[in-house]
Amino acid sequence: DTAVSQTPKYLVTQMGNDKSIKCEQNLGHDTMYWYKQDSKKFLKIMFSYNNKELIINETVPNRFSPKSPDKAHLNLHINSLELGDSAVYFCASSQASGNYGYTFGSGTRLTVV
Amino acid sequence: DQQVKQNSPSLSVQEGRISILNCDYTNSMFDYFLWYKKYPAEGPTFLISISSIKDKNEDGRFTVFLNKSAKHLSLHIVPSQPGDSAVYFCAASYTGANSKLTFGKGITLSVRP
Numbered sequence: 074d075t076a077v078s079q080t081p082k083y084l085v086t087q088m089g090n091d092k093s094i095k096c097e098q099n100l101g102h103d104t105m106y107w108y109k110q111d112s113k114k115f116l117k118i119m120f121s122y123n124n125k126e127l128i129i130n131e132t133v134p135n136r137f138s139p140k141s142p143d144k145a146h147l148n149l150h151i152n153s154l155e156l157g158d159s160a161v162y163f164c165a166s167s168q169a170s171g172n173y174g175y176t177f178g179s180g181t182r183l184t185v186v
Numbered sequence: 187d188q189q190v191k192q193n194s195p196s197l198s199v200q201e202g203r204i205s206i207l208n209c210d211y212t213n214s215m216f217d218y219f220l221w222y223k224k225y226p227a228e229g230p231t232f233l234i235s236i237s238s239i240k241d242k243n244e245d246g247r248f249t250v251f252l253n254k255s256a257k258h259l260s261l262h263i264v265p266s267q268p269g270d271s272a273v274y275f276c277a278a279s280y281t282g283a284n285s286k287l288t289f290g291k292g293i294t295l296s297v298r299p
Contacts, residue, residue: 077229106286116230116275116289128284163229174220175287177229 076100079164079178086154087186094149094181096164104128105147106165106175107139116163122147123169154185189213190278192290200298205263207293209276212257216278220287221250221261224273233274234261266297 079096086092098105106129107119121129122141136152151158161182165175191210199205207221217238222230236243236250236259243250249262263270276290 108289114273114291116292118286118288121284121286123284129286165229174232174235175230177222177231179227179229 077164077166077176077178079181081181082179083182085184085186088154088156090154091150091152092154092183093151094162094164094183096147096149096178098145098166098176100166100176102166102176103144103169104167105141105144106167107147107149108163108165110161110163110180112160156185159183159185188290189216190276190288190290192276192293194293196294196296198296198298199266201268202265205266205270205295205297207261207263207274207276207295209259209261209290210257211259211278213278213280213288214257215280217281218279219250219252219259220277222275222277222289224275224292230275268297268299271295271297
């Protein structure tokens with residue numbers, strides 16, 4: 074009965090590959106997010122979707138493409154992976170955008186070699 | 187451009203004593219503040235929040251204090267327990283469409299038995 078689940082938990086891949094990370098929430102939330110935690114430990118927002126509509130795109134390279142087939146899912150596809158993409162990626166959801174606490178997934182540790 | 191700053195990377199306290207975790211922010215638009223707790227290999231989990239119309243919010247052993255004029259908030263944990271050992275993230279947001287949580291880089295709290 075995991076609230077926000079993301080797969081895979083670990084992903085090791087070579088430079089130049091394309092990979093996807095999947096996220097699903099069963100909380101009935103309207104808004105979903107992708108955050109990146111880099112080596113300096115900052116949690117930075119990448120994208121936000123509200124009811125399948127993109128509402129936040131924080132100057133992320135266009136190699137990163139989020140896809141929301143429905144409001145319970147927000148997947149992240151990354152093309153032409155680079156070494157600097159290595160990080161932990163967290164999916165999160167909230168009841169609505171704004172002043173609501175987020176529920177986070179357990180993270181996907183991406184390592185590009 | 188760090189809008190939420192947690193300047194101390196770590197804190198170590200004795201079990202039973204008080205833990206005080208500090209956070210500063212620069213954006214005057216922020217009107218809602220949250221603390222998240224994160225264990226290794228897990229996602230951040232919501233701990234406590236405070237609206238800018240208050241200066242204190244308490245939940246059991248956890249109390250958050252907000253000083254708007256100083257743009258400073260703190261989390262007090264009394265008494266500290268070994269299970270409180272984790273990374274604590276301060277986060278802030280503002281009321282409005284397409285708002286998002288902006289996080290600090292976290293403080294690692296170690297509670298010694």
